[in-house]
Amino acid sequence: xxxxxxxxxxxxxxxxxxxxxxxxxxxxxxxxxxxxxxxxxxxxxxxxxxxxxxxxxxxxxxxxxxxxxxxxxxxxxxxxxxxxxxxxxxxxxxxxxxxxxxxxxxxxxxxxxxxxxxxxxxxxxxxxxxxxxxxxxxxxxxxxxxxxxxxxxxxxxxxxxxxxxxxxxxxxxxxxxxxxxxxxxxxxxxxxxxxxxxxxxxxxxxxxxxxxxxxxxxxxxxxxxxxxxxxxxxxxxxxxxxxxxxxxxxxxxxxxxxxxxxxxxxxxxxxxxxxxxxxxxxxxxxxxxxxxxxxxx
Amino acid sequence: xxxxxxxxxxxxxxxxxxxxxxxxxxxxxxxxxxxxxxxxxxxxxxxxxxxxxxxxxxxxxxxxxxxxxxxxxxxxxxxxxxxxxxxxxxxxxxxxxxxxxxxxxxxxxxxxxxxxxxxxxxxxxxxxxxxxxxxxxxxxxxxxxxxxxxxxxxxxxxxxxxxxxxxxxxxxxxxxxxxxxxxxxxxxxxxxxxxxxxxxxxxxxxxxxxxxxxxxxxxxxxxxxxxxxxxxxxxxxxxxxxxxxxxxxxxxxxxxxxxxxxxxxxxxx
Numbered sequence: 347x348x349x350x351x352x353x354x355x356x357x358x359x360x361x362x363x364x365x366x367x368x369x370x371x372x373x374x375x376x377x378x379x380x381x382x383x384x385x386x387x388x389x390x391x392x393x394x395x396x397x398x399x400x401x402x403x404x405x406x407x408x409x410x411x412x413x414x415x416x417x418x419x420x421x422x423x424x425x426x427x428x429x430x431x432x433x434x435x436x437x438x439x440x441x442x443x444x445x446x447x448x449x450x451x452x453x454x455x456x457x458x459x460x461x462x463x464x465x466x467x468x469x470x471x472x473x474x475x476x477x478x479x480x481x482x483x484x485x486x487x488x489x490x491x492x493x494x495x496x497x498x499x500x501x502x503x504x505x506x507x508x509x510x511x512x513x514x515x516x517x518x519x520x521x522x523x524x525x526x527x528x529x530x531x532x533x534x535x536x537x538x539x540x541x542x543x544x545x546x547x548x549x550x551x552x553x554x555x556x557x558x559x560x561x562x563x564x565x566x567x568x569x570x571x572x573x574x575x576x577x578x579x580x581x582x583x584x585x586x587x588x589x590x591x592x593x594x595x596x597x598x599x600x601x602x603x604x605x606x607x608x609x610x611x612x613x614x615x616x617x618x619x620x621x622x623x624x625x626x627x628x629x630x631x632x633x634x635x636x637x638x639x640x641x642x643x
Numbered sequence: 644x645x646x647x648x649x650x651x652x653x654x655x656x657x658x659x660x661x662x663x664x665x666x667x668x669x670x671x672x673x674x675x676x677x678x679x680x681x682x683x684x685x686x687x688x689x690x691x692x693x694x695x696x697x698x699x700x701x702x703x704x705x706x707x708x709x710x711x712x713x714x715x716x717x718x719x720x721x722x723x724x725x726x727x728x729x730x731x732x733x734x735x736x737x738x739x740x741x742x743x744x745x746x747x748x749x750x751x752x753x754x755x756x757x758x759x760x761x762x763x764x765x766x767x768x769x770x771x772x773x774x775x776x777x778x779x780x781x782x783x784x785x786x787x788x789x790x791x792x793x794x795x796x797x798x799x800x801x802x803x804x805x806x807x808x809x810x811x812x813x814x815x816x817x818x819x820x821x822x823x824x825x826x827x828x829x830x831x832x833x834x835x836x837x838x839x840x841x842x843x844x845x846x847x848x849x850x851x852x853x854x855x856x857x858x859x860x861x862x863x864x865x866x867x868x869x870x871x872x873x874x875x876x877x878x879x880x881x882x883x884x885x886x887x888x889x890x891x892x893x894x895x896x897x898x899x900x901x902x903x904x905x906x907x908x909x910x911x912x
Contacts (some may be wrong), residue, residue: 506838589822
């Protein structure tokens with residue numbers, strides 16, 4: 347056990363620098379230390395157009411919605427319900443994706459087998475599929491008149507229009523992001539380390555728990571965060587498969603869509619709330635990851 | 644990377660950025676008329692567009708079908724269009740306020756009705772509106788935020804107030820709602836797939852579903868609010884003469900026939 351005071355100076359200085367960078371959004375435009383100043387500046391200037399394009403619409407939204415309206419929106423029970431449904435379902439979906447996606451990622455990273463490329467393509471498919479196609483596919487498969495759903499319905503289990511359906515829709519569209527990141531993380535671990543651990547007598551569970559998992563933590567975490575973010579924004583598959591019932595299956599994106607039907611202000615308020623909460627959540631996870639990486643080094 | 648190739652890369656990227664900023668707006672072809680129409684008019688307007696094109700050589704009809712509120716917001720934010728057909732009189736006011744429609748330039752085109760649509764293999768026997776209160780039934784309704792949802796709620800209230808339906812009719816139907824859909828087509832889809840046992844849609848939507856085995860139960864007109872479709876021309880239209888030709892066709896006998904064939908009631912002059 348080392349106390350924080352006894353930690354070597356190097357990593358701490360890195361973290362201070364990281365913290366400073368967080369509060370100076372344009373620090374990246376400064377020329378890098380050392381020579382080739384012209385090139386460094388040009389390269390940074392080239393990154394500006396897309397950054398501005400990505401940031402401006404968000405800024406436009408935030409400028410149109412006043413803080414008072416956002417607070418008022420937060421006080422509405424329907425908005426709070428939607429936030430609650432969104433967070434409950436996306437966290438469940440993320441947990442489900444991690445539990446069931448990790449074995450697939452391991453398989454893709456470490457085994458070579460006939461039809462592997464086919465499997466990889468299948469896993470990636472939901473990312474290019476329009477979400478509404480995913481929703482229809484889920485409905486005609488798992489709906490009560492569906493391919494498999496009909497059996498479930500006979501057994502008294504109807505999935506469509508339930509919070510479970512929301513989780514399934516989110517899992518379907520978001521899982522590829524985690525599987526992809528996790529399998530890249532697993533593949534990056536050098537075989538030599540694993541072989542060394544095995545020589546020291548590690549069984550396959552120990553190898554996974556004490557070697558593979560610690561070495562790929564940041565890849566797994568960032569994959570999980572990407573999946574969670576995708577699930578949070580899920581709209582098309584959800585509205586088709588899970589329907590829209592406030593307090594039960596109405597997530598934030600659905601509430602925003604219907605808010606737009608009533609008034610632009612309503613939709614803006616909800617959008618700013620969603621952006622704010624997801625931005626904070628992503629920021630916290632990133633900070634935690636940086637902290638973990640630092641502690642690990 | 645050698646200096647020269649870096650410089651070339653820089654120039655190429657800069658050229659892309661400039662090209663993206665300076666793109667010319669495409670001139671509107673006067674031979675095309677853009678129509679924003681309520682989603683519940685989909686089948687009627689597809690047919691109207693087809694016949695108008697066949698009798699007006701060289702004319703192109705671009706249809707943007709969506710929820711009336713969405714269309715009204717798009718128009719208020721400057722979306723290019725020549726004609727707006729709204730399923731909701733109030734949505735015209737949104738566009739009038741934005742200055743893109745003159746208040747005296749609107750006409751009632753047709754009216755619609757509500758019906759109960761029953762799924763081909765509903766889990767319960769549904770023969771009349773009162774059966775919608777059966778416990779365990781799954782119903783799809785339009786969300787309160789869209790016109791169909793408003794009309795549906797008005798109907799449920801009026802039905803309960805009439806005293807001819809079981810007590811607590813409105814609440815007992817609402818308890819059975821599995822999903823509040825974003826438009827009439829979405830309600831229709833859920834019912835036709837059999838995922839819900841019944842739904843309330845416009846007569847015009849049920850009309851397009853007639854080939855399927857779904858059963859249509861009419862709702863008395865006396866219990867529903869007036870459901871009118873309003874048409875207006877957008878100010879400063881690039882295709883004024885073609886717009887006028889389309890409107891003339893819309894209100895002609897053949898236009899009226901197409902509307903009626905699609906379950907709408909055309910309004911006389």
